[in-house]
Amino acid sequence: MKDDTITPDEENLRSPKISTPGTSRSVTLDTNKPVLRNRQRQRSQSQPPTINYQSTRQIEQNKPFTNLILIILVILILFIASYVFIFYGPNILAYNKPEPIPTLLDIDIIDAPAILLIGKTGAGKSTLGNLLLKTSEYENPTFPVSDSFSSFTKKSGFATIKIDNKTYNVIDTPGIFDTDNPNEVTLEEIARTIRKCSYGIKAILFVIEAKRFTIEQKEMVNKIKLFLGDEALRYMITVFSFCDKKQTENLDNFKKSSWNKEFKDFINSMGNRWAISPNSDIFPPDNSVHQQRLRELWNHIISIDGVYTNELLKKARKKQEENARIAKEAEEKRKRKYDESRRREG
The missing domain is CATH 1.20.5 (Single alpha-helices involved in coiled-coils or other helix-helix interfaces)
Incomplete structure (x- = not known):
């Protein structure tokens, strides 16, 4: 059995003695006291840490x-x-x-097949152009829209659009029968626009109000046919504007109630291509009817073979000038005949 008695030597190890210089006394340090423990801890903390110089050299x-x-x-x-x-x-x-808003560009830089908008002033050409470009006519419209009978569009302008990954230029033209510009000025501006279309015109959208065929509309149709030529009918699509809810939803009823025989013959002469410009106030752009009517128009545009060219316009203008020459000669002949009859009577 181990003896737990502490010997003097062990006691000295636990309580070291420090001799005071110049005296024979020695002071026994009691390391169990808190004050002494704190002093020893401070000495150990004040000593600099040992540096491993070998590890530093390796780093x-x-x-x-x-x-x-x-x-x-x-x-x-x-x-x-x-x-x-x-x-x-x-x-x-x-x-x-967000899809960028198409910008109205100058007519001198047409670099793709064109979609030409033509029609009477106030018929809704600019509105249709904004619908095709998916821009609002109220907030930053591509083609400005006029609220009056005076045409806002005085010079042709266009914006670029993609249909089935193909690029086209939608061109808005001044209105025919404008109250400010004579028809000759308007038609000459349209001719100037067509001459700039070096890639040709994919489709001519003839915009007309959805109502019974009137004498004024008949006169406009004849003037456009005479100006562009009969071959233009191969590239023409009639687009009805200002349609009400019933007309937009029920196309068969619209045909029966609004088309007379003469107008049906005109539609048939262009391959029975016609469409409706949906009223955004009745059918918003996200409405299925709105989207379906525009898709029908796109399908007509894509289905057209070839393009209307400046050569066809020249041919039509030449024929128009020839008809004008013949009419002038006939008028002069009639006048001479009248003058001769007056001389005989006198």
Whole structure:
């Protein structure tokens, strides 16, 4: 059995003695006292830490290798980022990006097949153009819309659109029978526009109000046919504007109630191509009827073979000039005949 008695030597180890210089006394330190423990702890904390110089040298030796690894990683990240941006950047930037509003451009830079809007002043040409371009006529319209009988469009302008991944230029023209401009001025502006269409005209949208065929409308139809020529009918689509809810929803009833034989013959002469310009106040753009009517118009445009060219316009103008010459000669002949009869009587 172990003896737990503390010997003097062990007691000295636990309570070290410190000799006081110049005296024979020695002071026994009681390390169990809190004050002394705190002093010893402060001495140990004030001593500088031991530095492992061998580990420091190893770190310094490995530093160039570490820097090289970091440089390689940075280059690799930049390479991957460049690859992703080059091949996927356009799609990433375009994702969820609002579609830009088409801008009305000068007529001198037409670089794609055209969709030409023609018709009487106030018939709704500019409104139809905004519908095709999906821009509001109330907020930043591409084609300004007039509330009066005076045409807002004095010079032709166009904006670019895509249909089934093909680019076209929608061209708005001044209104025929405008109260401010004579028909000759308006038709000459349309002719100037057609001459600028080096890629031809894919479709001629003849915009007309949805009502019974009137004498004025008949006169306008004949004037357009004479001006553009009979061959223009191969590229023409009649588009009815200002349709009410019933007319827009029930096309068969609209034909029966509004078309007379003469107008039916005119529609048939252009391959029975006709459509309705939906009223956005009745059928908003997100409405299925609105979208269906515009899709019917797109289908007619796409189905047309070839384009109306400046050569066809020249041919029509030449025929028009020939008819005018014949009419003038006939008038002069009639006048001479009348003058001769007056001389005989006198």
